[in-house]
Amino acid sequence: MKNLTGMEEILSQLQSLKGELNASIFKSIEEKKKTLEKVCKAVSTIEQKSEGTIYEKILRQYIKDLLGLDDSNPKFKFRPSTIFITGGNGGIGAGLAKSYAVEKTTKTLILTGRNEKKLEKTKKELLKLNGKLIIITKNLNVRNKEAMLNFINETDKKYPIDMVVANAGIGFAQASNSKTKFKSEFVHCQEAILETNMVGVLNTILPVLDIFKTNKRQGQVVLISSSAAYLPVRYGTYGASKTFVKNYGKFLRRVLAKESIYVNVVTPDCIDTDISIPYKKMGMVFPDELELDDCIERMRKGLDENRGVVAMPMWQSVDNIIKGSIPVKSQFKEGDFHV
Numbered sequence: 175m176k177n178l179t180g181m182e183e184i185l186s187q188l189q190s191l192k193g194e195l196n197a198s199i200f201k202s203i204e205e206k207k208k209t210l211e212k213v214c215k216a217v218s219t220i221e222q223k224s225e226g227t228i229y230e231k232i233l234r235q236y237i238k239d240l241l242g243l244d245d246s247n248p249k250f251k252f253r254p255s256t257i258f259i260t261g262g263n264g265g266i267g268a269g270l271a272k273s274y275a276v277e278k279t280t281k282t283l284i285l286t287g288r289n290e291k292k293l294e295k296t297k298k299e300l301l302k303l304n305g306k307l308i309i310i311t312k313n314l315n316v317r318n319k320e321a322m323l324n325f326i327n328e329t330d331k332k333y334p335i336d337m338v339v340a341n342a343g344i345g346f347a348q349a350s351n352s353k354t355k356f357k358s359e360f361v362h363c364q365e366a367i368l369e370t371n372m373v374g375v376l377n378t379i380l381p382v383l384d385i386f387k388t389n390k391r392q393g394q395v396v397l398i399s400s401s402a403a404y405l406p407v408r409y410g411t412y413g414a415s416k417t418f419v420k421n422y423g424k425f426l427r428r429v430l431a432k433e434s435i436y437v438n439v440v441t442p443d444c445i446d447t448d449i450s451i452p453y454k455k456m457g458m459v460f461p462d463e464l465e466l467d468d469c470i471e472r473m474r475k476g477l478d479e480n481r482g483v484v485a486m487p488m489w490q491s492v493d494n495i496i497k498g499s500i501p502v503k504s505q506f507k508e509g510d511f512h513v
């Protein structure tokens with residue numbers, strides 16, 4: 175028991191209650207209550223001995239993560255030259271492209287999306303910012319695995335990618351084919367969200383990671399998640415898809431660091447882009463909405479420091495972490511959630 179932190183001691187105590195906890199499913203309500211008391215007693219005994227409560231310790235770790243206290247490097251030197259951004263024709267994707275367009279180190283921007291007009295418009299705006307840039311645009315759906323693989327492999331032969339931003343994503347409103355049938359399209363919408371926000375992210379980053387690893391190439395991989403990732407119980411399929419992105423990104427960061435592949439997860443809250451227009455039309459208000467430029471400035475700061483998690487505005491992720499760690503029943507009123 176020597177040198178154990180409060181958390182480790184609790185886990186060790188829980189280990190001694192393992193058999194009782196596992197068997198509790200077959201036990202009476204009275205016996206289950208006794209088991210609950212034993213667990214709580216173990217936690218409170220240890221909490222009295224340790225500085226701060228265990229909940230506080232866990233929260234502290236999450237917030238440390240958001241602040242980048244353990245997981246950022248202000249002296250990080252890597253700056254990408256060829257950047258591939260999905261959903262680069264609008265909102266956060268185009269905003270990020272513009273911020274990199276004015277960097278001396280940036281030579282090539284590769285932008286994909288499904289709307290040709292928006293791709294052309296963004297390309298013109300980028301060339302105005304920097305006429306020397308090579309800009310590749312492609313009408314490409316992230317859900318199309320084969321087309322994504324072919325495009326990435328072909329483009330990389332001419333313009334070796336060293337940063338990929340898996341940004342393309344949709345909410346329930348974008349998944350819906352028709353505004354009038356909003357509710358009746360439930361299954362279709364869930365599939366569209368998961369295929370775009372989860373499978374689309376894999377279709378984007380896995381071919382690039384394959385190239386990075388095969389060529390032993392240094393590179394940066396950015397996954398756009400959401401503050402909703404910390405509170406999926408509030409944000410249904412969208413929140414669940416973003417939780418996947420956040421957790422998978424954190425896993426990749428851990429396993430790829432030794433290969434000089436830097437993985438960053440971004441968790442924005444409400445940012446003023448097209449994604450929220452349908453919700454605003456429905457009367458929803460976003461009092462803490464962040465201007466796009468503000469979001470991009472914060473995002474660049476985090477990416478330039480190679481932070482594990484880049485959250486903006488940070489408060490919202492903290493708020494969601496706290497809400498996400500208390501039981502569902504005490505958080506919401508009936509009907510108070512999105513799908």
Ligand SMILES: NC(=O)c1ccc[n+]([C@@H]2O[C@H](COP(=O)([O-])OP(=O)(O)OC[C@H]3O[C@@H](n4cnc5c(N)ncnc54)[C@H](OP(=O)(O)O)[C@@H]3O)[C@@H](O)[C@H]2O)c1
Binds near residue numbers: 260288374447448
């Ligand atoms: N804005 C926010 O409040 C907020 C908050 C948290 C997280 N996020 C995340 O940030 C990312 C960017 O969103 P945004 O706010 O910039 O919204 P946006 O302006 O609607 O941009 C979404 C981009 O994704 C592209 N896209 C959507 N589905 C696609 C598909 N199947 N294939 C290829 N491209 C596709 C869109 O282009 P096309 O329509 O031309 O395909 C568009 O460029 C998303 O992952 C979103 O979930 C946004």
